[in-house]
Amino acid sequence: MERDYLILAHQYYDSSIRHLESEDDLRLSYAALDMRLAIEATIYKKCEMLGQFKEELPKNVWQPKPLLLRIEQLHPELNTKMKIAVAIAESDAPPSNESEWIQFPIDIKILGKDYGTLGGYVHMTTPHDLESVSYDKIRKKLAEIIERWAILVKSWHFTVTPRLVTNNACKSCGTRLLYSEDFIIQRKTIRCLSQDCGAEYKINQKLELEYLSAFEIPCMHCSNVMDVHKSQIGKYIDQVVIGKQPSLILECPVCAGKTKGFVGISYESKPHGKI
Structure with a gap:
């Protein structure tokens, strides 16, 4: 039923x-x-x-x-x-x-x-x-x-047909980005709808999406620079905390070459007088 x-x-x-x-x-x-x-x-x-x-x-x-x-x-x-x-x-x-x-x-x-x-x-x-x-x-x-x-x-029985933008793909996971045009007007942060991604984009002065990458990694096979979002490395942090050193492999969208990287934590020494 x-x-x-x-x-x-x-x-x-x-x-x-x-x-x-x-x-x-x-x-x-x-x-x-x-x-x-x-x-x-x-x-x-x-x-x-x-x-x-x-x-x-x-x-x-x-x-x-x-x-x-x-x-x-x-x-x-x-x-x-x-x-x-x-x-x-x-x-x-x-x-x-x-x-x-x-x-x-x-x-x-x-x-x-x-x-x-x-x-x-x-x-x-x-x-x-x-x-x-x-x-x-x-x-x-x-x-x-x-x-x-x-x-x-x-x-709630009233419904408004959203004016959606659907022609962009997420740079982090490749999923189609889906958001309302009103989000652009309001300059709100756009998020990838994928549960396993969550990459974020801000609206710049030209009303275009700007990928909020955590850091950039150069491709080992060409001159392209790959953006890495925090969601791509977040799942490895727990492994680092327990003493492991996980690796991640990034595939270049330009040449399809693969670059291997490692995730770690850098500890800074405490300044004198600090506890």
């Missing part, structure tokens, strides 16, 4: 309300858990609404916060204070009275923050906080989050 994420979100929302309205403080953790599930389902629904571009998202990225970052890169308008306004008029002209318009906020950034807050309520209270925990404050905060979600979700 096909399940709709938005329907599931409303079901978990209703369940969260029932837990919250009970007078049992122990059920507050269930209210928080159900609301987290409602937020997860809401974010998954927005991913489905990306249409053909949802296939560009890595299959191994499912956590809400990383998904929100990727959705924002495709729909930056969803991370603003912009609202969608709808009005019903009897004439051809739109109503001039603001009170006749129904406004729907579409800012999704708050979902990530609320999701993290709710996570603090689904675990056992630590011994340090056990005596000072206030269930009234928790109940009030849960009510705020639930109300905020109920308002936000009303706008």
